[in-house]
Amino acid sequence: xxxxxxxHLNLTTLLVDQQGAAIDQLGSEAAVLLTPAHQFPVGVPLSxxxxxxxxxxxxxxxxxxxxxxxxxxxxxxxxxxGALQALAPDRIVYAxxxxxxxxxxxxxxxxxVPSALSDAVVSAKTLxxxxxxxxxxxxxxxxIRSGAYDRHVRRSRLSYRRRRDRLLAALERxxxxxxxxxxxxxxxxxxxxxxxWSEEDVVARASARGLAVAGLGSYAHGPHQQHRAALVVGYxxxxxxxxxxxxxxxxxxxAEGEG
Amino acid sequence: xxxxxxxHLNLTTLLVDQQGAAIDQLGSEAAVLLTPAHQFPVGVPLSxxxxxxxxxxxxxxxxxxxxxxxxxxxxxxxxxxGALQALAPDRIVYAxxxxxxxxxxxxxxxxxVPSALSDAVVSAKTLxxxxxxxxxxxxxxxxIRSGAYDRHVRRSRLSYRRRRDRLLAALERxxxxxxxxxxxxxxxxxxxxxxxWSEEDVVARASARGLAVAGLGSYAHGPHQQHRAALVVGYxxxxxxxxxxxxxxxxxxxAEGEG
Numbered sequence: 001x002x003x004x005x006x007x008h009l010n011l012t013t014l015l016v017d018q019q020g021a022a023i024d025q026l027g028s029e030a031a032v033l034l035t036p037a038h039q040f041p042v043g044v045p046l047s048x049x050x051x052x053x054x055x056x057x058x059x060x061x062x063x064x065x066x067x068x069x070x071x072x073x074x075x076x077x078x079x080x081x082g083a084l085q086a087l088a089p090d091r092i093v094y095a096x097x098x099x100x101x102x103x104x105x106x107x108x109x110x111x112x113v114p115s116a117l118s119d120a121v122v123s124a125k126t127l128x129x130x131x132x133x134x135x136x137x138x139x140x141x142x143x144i145r146s147g148a149y150d151r152h153v154r155r156s157r158l159s160y161r162r163r164r165d166r167l168l169a170a171l172e173r174x175x176x177x178x179x180x181x182x183x184x185x186x187x188x189x190x191x192x193x194x195x196x197w198s199e200e201d202v203v204a205r206a207s208a209r210g211l212a213v214a215g216l217g218s219y220a221h222g223p224h225q226q227h228r229a230a231l232v233v234g235y236x237x238x239x240x241x242x243x244x245x246x247x248x249x250x251x252x253x254x255a256e257g258e259g
Numbered sequence: 260x261x262x263x264x265x266x267h268l269n270l271t272t273l274l275v276d277q278q279g280a281a282i283d284q285l286g287s288e289a290a291v292l293l294t295p296a297h298q299f300p301v302g303v304p305l306s307x308x309x310x311x312x313x314x315x316x317x318x319x320x321x322x323x324x325x326x327x328x329x330x331x332x333x334x335x336x337x338x339x340x341g342a343l344q345a346l347a348p349d350r351i352v353y354a355x356x357x358x359x360x361x362x363x364x365x366x367x368x369x370x371x372v373p374s375a376l377s378d379a380v381v382s383a384k385t386l387x388x389x390x391x392x393x394x395x396x397x398x399x400x401x402x403i404r405s406g407a408y409d410r411h412v413r414r415s416r417l418s419y420r421r422r423r424d425r426l427l428a429a430l431e432r433x434x435x436x437x438x439x440x441x442x443x444x445x446x447x448x449x450x451x452x453x454x455x456w457s458e459e460d461v462v463a464r465a466s467a468r469g470l471a472v473a474g475l476g477s478y479a480h481g482p483h484q485q486h487r488a489a490l491v492v493g494y495x496x497x498x499x500x501x502x503x504x505x506x507x508x509x510x511x512x513x514a515e516g517e518g
Binding site for chain 1: 261262265362364365366367385386387388389390391392393394395
């Protein structure tokens, strides 16, 4: 959002429902940024129908779709979705990252851009920081080439899947009044709170117990985005030894009810 | 230069003489970028008088001086000059880099900014690339803390000083018709050619022999910058085993005379 503002672009937002972002709200925009594999923060994938719709829109409008595949490596319950980008390589910029699979501090990601945009993207990157650390890039390239990166992703996927299953089982048992969604993929779940609860109160009580869970409202842009009271619960970050304790504290917060 | 243009700023340039940049040409500019320790590419330091002048100008004009200390670690024949920044920390941004001491591919540098600019600089860096690689930063910090960085710089300084001395001795013996300057510091020398020679021809002949030396003219901005025919000869880049051969090829080019 701050990047868009700094570039003096106008930002509009799309509503999100169970099919993902509402593509039919797009009009004369020059570009749309989507997270098709796992909408952030709601966690739904973009439906097959909406995927076709956004490609059609981009072709008709001469617009660009930016596919931010921020956590596409982590899918648990279904076959991997192909990248949206493959449907229209001349209209879609694909963005991948090592931030979730390795560490955000690496600052390494990759773009697949329509060839017509390639020179402009290279120029913009050059102006921003000349280039990313050559040593880090070469190290990652060797990590990928050797197969160790794939092994690491597979190992991580299994580990995160186990965490997700533990989170789901614990919530079902100990907090049956919440509803969990967005869990087929990624590293976070959306935990919907009962309608009478205050999201802000629950976030504050979680924070008091040392849990950095965000309220869904903190991701809303614009006044029209009414939303359910919900927590965005990331389960990838605590180190292995701290996960059980963090889960117990989350359950305690949710068991307290309305506070 | 491309960064300045991209930011929609107007760029003016200062003449450079044997005292460094001509500070008395500054007027209502918002900022000036200087290389006070070793003007790039001419190689002269900014004189003590000019250093005082630019601080006075910045105070009077409410302007900012950016001190690009790109190679300040490498001084050979005189006591280190203090950073200009120390004369007016509220007006001067100091910029250092690991590009010359370690490698440009690291993409690590550092700024000392007036406190009034600190928030704006942090925001601009965040927008540009969020931050530099945390792993690289931590590695460099440990390298500095352990003392290994200082040892490396001292060892490099001795090695580069020997290269410079070999370059000077060889030119004096084999190419007495050129004049060498800018050699008290840094990693390059300015080699002035006889007045009748064409800089472009000499650069082309050097290139044909696999030498990437630049003509002084390639650094000129604006039509008013008349300059002597000269080569900017960097002596840090060839690996140790290739330096003798590179030096021999340079001497051969200069021995050919006007070509």
